Amino acid sequence: MDPLSIGDVAERTGVAPSALRFYEDQGLIHVDHRTDAGHRRYRRATIRRVSFIRVAQQLGLSLEEIRDSLSSLPDNRTPDEADWTRLSEAWRPRLDEQIAMLERLRDRLDGCIGCGCLSLKHCKLLNPHDEAAARGPGPRYVLDDV
Amino acid sequence: MDPLSIGDVAERTGVAPSALRFYEDQGLIHVDHRTDAGHRRYRRATIRRVSFIRVAQQLGLSLEEIRDSLSSLPDNRTPDEADWTRLSEAWRPRLDEQIAMLERLRDRLDGCIGCGCLSLKHCKLLNPHDEAAARGPGPRYVLDDV
């Protein structure tokens, strides 16, 4: 049962067969071999790989970035602890940054609502001009650290 | 200086004029009036509105969802505390959910690296089958609550 068909992988990961073929085109996953009839056969580790891709997408990474990230993982053997550590360390800053951004937004929304300042001139969430303007355009106070 | 040109709004928000015209087509923002020459003139509140759109996008909302969200804001007057409270309450669950998901992912990555289980069969982050399989496909342990 080890060699998995594209349908197996699709079912296990929730990713459509067409998407799996697309990922293969993009160099994100690879088949172990083909049957005589030309059908794809994947190794079990591919399920992990595909799950990984979906999680990375949730993080906001593009497929290209994910491919780069995955390139540090071996495709011919089961990734070991060192492999995952490398990946984890690469992700950590991004993860921390995203969490911090969302928390900042949440706290600011709460704070602003609490003090009612959103209707005033001083709200730093939705009045990115003033002091913030010097640091470039956009909603700085949310997207950046203050 | 109150009536702002499209260039002013672009500069203040970091959003290209073409994108602002596009947002107008999509019903996300509106002009206050046009000059005799047909040039767009925006009210100051439009900067907040556009900043809001960008922040919402960072949250993962589509322009359509954002339009719905913004429809609760008045376009003809400066939004007041009640307006923002309504919006904040609508966002809060989504915000909390996203933060929780990212924290879950971070903690799991840390935990898995710490115990080295990512190379074993028991890692719940990258082995979404087994028990998790019953709850549908995909990397459940990260995307859902456990």
Add this chain to the structure above:
DNA sequence: TTAGAATATCAAGTTCACTTGAGGTCAAGA
């Protein structure tokens, strides 16, 4: 006054991440 920057419209093009469609092969069950 005159060059250049900014604005306008409208259609078409771009990128990303896939999906759909057309046309065909192959294995298993009624």
Add this chain to the structure above:
DNA sequence: TCTTGACCTCAAGTGAACTTGATATTCTAA
């Protein structure tokens, strides 16, 4: 045997979110 379903390839289509290009007008500063 037949038909259903899973698989194959390759090209084209999709939707979201804009951008670019063509062409024209208008504002601004030397």
